[in-house]
Amino acid sequence: MRETLADWQPAIDEAIATLIPRDIDADYLESFFGSPTYAYDPDGIQHALATPLWDLLDRGGKRWRAILFLVFVEGFGEDPTEYLPYACIPEILHNGTIIVDDVEDGATIRRGEPALHRIYGRDVALNAGNAMYFLPLKILTRNPADLPADRRLAAYEMLMHELNRTHLGQGMDICWHNERQVRIGIDEYLEMCACKTGCLGRIVARLAAIITDQPSEVERAVAEYAELTAVAFQIGDDILDVEHSLGQAGEFGKEFGNDILEGKKTLLVIHALQKSEPDRARRLQEILESDNNTDDEILEALEILEDAGSIDYARERALELAAEARAAIDGLDFDDETTRKLEEFTEFVIERDV
């Protein structure tokens, strides 16, 4: 196995390029999508699919979903190179959701460059993003590791379950974002994270368990690890935004108070609204609802979060979740090497650019 996790990146990109090459021709189309009834237009499919997909992938991203998959496969005692094509499943799915989310949010920037729909148009970007929901699922049909039918069916059923819950999570998040009032509590927030971000993590873990034929309690344990880690990661994001903003108070940069400006209902906001005096809670709500905030107003909101102990609360919850995640896989007999890699993985995720 590779020395460090990042060493896997070139092999993963090569596996993705086997599924969807940088340069599309009629032979590839016929071999992957089957014979045309009349005639494909490789140039059109190049522009509609391969070019936007590789534009996004070439901007970076650590391929950590693919890497975590390979760590699990190796932890289960199997050769990860044999299962490399399957590692592309969560990776392409994830990048597809990024394109679609950016259209939904009207995002302008992604990984330091214009969001895909700003370059290729909303129609091309969206269709490419949606194609990336189905493209990787065809890998199971192509069956590169010659899996028996029951594992392929189990994989499809798992994917349908998790991809449905992903859309529930995204639906809740969007809905709350469009509401002015903060109507939900901490459990609903955590559920949204568990669905929206956690389910892709669960796909990584469960896919590794299913295709290597692990017992169902092992599949459950790694799924829980991945879900809890993803939720902790999401909360970490919320904390970073607030801490980064408080750290630069006085010299308000362009990232200053992003979440407050967007009116995001983060764990910190929900906690602060519950714990603050009524007049301060009302004031926080007011600033969140406003479409335009001055830097002073943002600072005021951040201070309400701080005074309510919401940063500390969120940090405790994140640590708790990370501990629960570790506990979930504690009973599994992973070797020291895998355990080390799962720890390395946690650090790897934290230095993130997605």
Add this chain to the structure above:
Amino acid sequence: MRETLADWQPAIDEAIATLIPRDIDADYLESFFGSPTYAYDPDGIQHALATPLWDLLDRGGKRWRAILFLVFVEGFGEDPTEYLPYACIPEILHNGTIIVDDVEDGATIRRGEPALHRIYGRDVALNAGNAMYFLPLKILTRNPADLPADRRLAAYEMLMHELNRTHLGQGMDICWHNERQVRIGIDEYLEMCACKTGCLGRIVARLAAIITDQPSEVERAVAEYAELTAVAFQIGDDILDVEHSLGQAGEFGKEFGNDILEGKKTLLVIHALQKSEPDRARRLQEILESDNNTDDEILEALEILEDAGSIDYARERALELAAEARAAIDGLDFDDETTRKLEEFTEFVIERDV
């Protein structure tokens, strides 16, 4: 079985309401999507998913994909009521693509009312449309007709194949729409129809064949029937737009020359560019490329199509395709009742409102 095809509509809507009820509560969410890790927000999911989905369905649509599925099931000698939940699969998929297509095209109107993204916002509409790609696929996992594992796997593999090709077709269509020049020929156009519209038809037919365990040659035959019918239907649409426009020349209504105005590369346009004198072909290309056309220019383009014999050509191709479709299932031993229904179906499709 019902006397006429339309009699199935209430039962189909009831089956859809079992999958995704008009009113969402925690019990439904738990039973369909599994236990939450923390707590779902039924109100949020109501607004994000059930309300937009039922808004679209309640605007009409003949549920003909579901009905055709049931006709095939009965034609294969099985009881359609037993397989009713599976009829929702192509129907919900189709309505999902409508929502997504409307976002991609920036459509304003759908079935006589504002497109969903104009009512619920692009984010909600898009997420609901995408959720409708996965929601129905979960039916196979829930397995209402107690199908053996091999049929469920075959159904998933078929769906992944066809849904991938759907996105190829949409990708080609979008790409050509964004190009000024007409670069493609008739075979590429027919392939686009076969992928974009035909694959959903193929899903209807193949799903009916797979879940009732038909031999593979029967599955291939009904798939061909459905694909060819869908392509004929698409060409019929192109012809209707031109004939309707020519018919009202002199009193230009609001639908006058829609396809020319949008610069659509229809079968008629591709044919006319190939068959017209060079200067008239150039003129047609010019009018198509222009962002603003006068009524006179549109009429001029329509006359170029007419003079090139493109309307007659398209009509012949459509009739040819319809004949090929009938021939495809000629060898199958459907009873007279099914044959009558498949004929009724063709008429039913023609009086369409989608």
